[in-house]
Amino acid sequence: MQYGFGVDLGGTSVKIAYFDKTGTMLDKWEIPTRTAGGGEQILPDIAAAVLGYLAAHGIDRSAILGIGLGVPGPVDDRSVVNRCVNLGWGVTDLRATLGALTGLPVKGGNDANVAALGEAWKGGGENCENMVLATLGTGVGGGIILGGRPINGMHGAGGEIGHMVLEPGEPEACGCGKHGCAEQYCSATGVVRVARRTLAGSEEPSVLRAMPDFTCKDVFDAGRAGDALALRALERVYEYMGRFLANVCCVVDPEVVVLGGGVSRAGQMLLDGVAPYFQRYAFHACRGTRFALAKLGNDAGAYGAFKLILDC
């Protein structure tokens, strides 16, 4: 058994990748996610794609280790999805259902945790066993890898670090209904929110004032170009982010913190901005924790999903 599949199941499309057992991605493609009818076509579609690929390439099923799946919802340790609104699923036994459809071993995990596993294996974590991934996108997701395995948690909420409360007096509500979550300051939309507040709190000129719908990238670009107000807004974001990640590190004390998602495209500027605040807020033993940028982009989920099968 030398090969296997890593599948990243999203609400719009399913990314399927074919790997050799060292983790080299040999092929990848996408199929649409058919969520109609309670999502009952999704697993048959994946089975057809996998079996069709094997047939088209003359690969015997005996060469295949299995299929790993990342799913956008809570998945328990027996690969059962409790409920997944984005896919229309109620309780879904991935192993039993997709296993019966393909005759292959199947293992599933939550997509954020699986992406973290991918980054820990082949991405920003570089073969590390203990890692925190913070995905700073539209929201803030996360995944915790300890001893080489994702922490799923008792309620599928392991690694839901974006909902750590940093500012209990925050007047606006987070998407989760609470107030003052890390996601409200450290996501791409959070960066824009903090910049808008900084603009509203002063009369100082800024290139951002001429841009009614500026984005997170615009804020970083303005800062990079020396816009003092944008830099002040970013400083507030860095403070939140350094405190947030220091608080995560005093719980699990990882080897490396990997930053992914759209905000992480700011690259070294982001790492340099967060570092002094992380130092300020981190427990002394954790101050040397390494930071890195995610490397696998949209492929992290497929890598991590395949790794689930290797670890079975």
Place this chain on the structure above:
Amino acid sequence: MQYGFGVDLGGTSVKIAYFDKTGTMLDKWEIPTRTAGGGEQILPDIAAAVLGYLAAHGIDRSAILGIGLGVPGPVDDRSVVNRCVNLGWGVTDLRATLGALTGLPVKGGNDANVAALGEAWKGGGENCENMVLATLGTGVGGGIILGGRPINGMHGAGGEIGHMVLEPGEPEACGCGKHGCAEQYCSATGVVRVARRTLAGSEEPSVLRAMPDFTCKDVFDAGRAGDALALRALERVYEYMGRFLANVCCVVDPEVVVLGGGVSRAGQMLLDGVAPYFQRYAFHACRGTRFALAKLGNDAGAYGAFKLILDC
């Protein structure tokens, strides 16, 4: 092999307990911790105590599973202590040294993590595999058990939850040098600090005003007796504690949160006080997380130390 030893090594005394393999404590006693001379007598003293016990009771060494040790400092996964100021130790290989002295298998862990393992096994966690212990004593310690094992962390700081920053604007410094750590509000000294501030911030009468050196217990007693100011101070403590523990739960999502240490002697009053704030700040999936009080008191470390050996 039916028996073993659990040893809780403190800066003043060493607690040694003898267990059968089901975890029933059959005997326990203490010896002084001789820290003079770089603590070089500590492990020989423990070896002599253990071997003396076996000889006195006519127990053959072949009946013994081993010796588990909880140590007040960071211990890595190979049972090597990096440095332990309280004992005078530099780098100390527990397994090699105590193993050679006794001819028995040895495994060590950090004392807070080992106490958490004890509570997860035989205490407030009641056989649970995924637990957070918050020890609310003079400071706030902690231990995280996931998949039945303590999270030691890369720098021995796994479970150092007491140093999560809750109030970055705090003017006073924590013992660790940072400002606004959970320990500053949720420990026994923290409860007193919050009560003093509440007293200073109003003219309201309170039984606490007549007690120049009131303790954490006095604050809870005054609250229980209906002292409005003490109740307001406790409400602030509950808010910090609920937010603190909700933030820990969004990282590791345990089955149960166990509260130990002196503050937890307030019992059900504490659990009832913290619950609404935990609900407010917890990620929705974690709102049902169970809370319990620690049960093993000063014996938690010995239970957990023996459990280390069972898990070898």
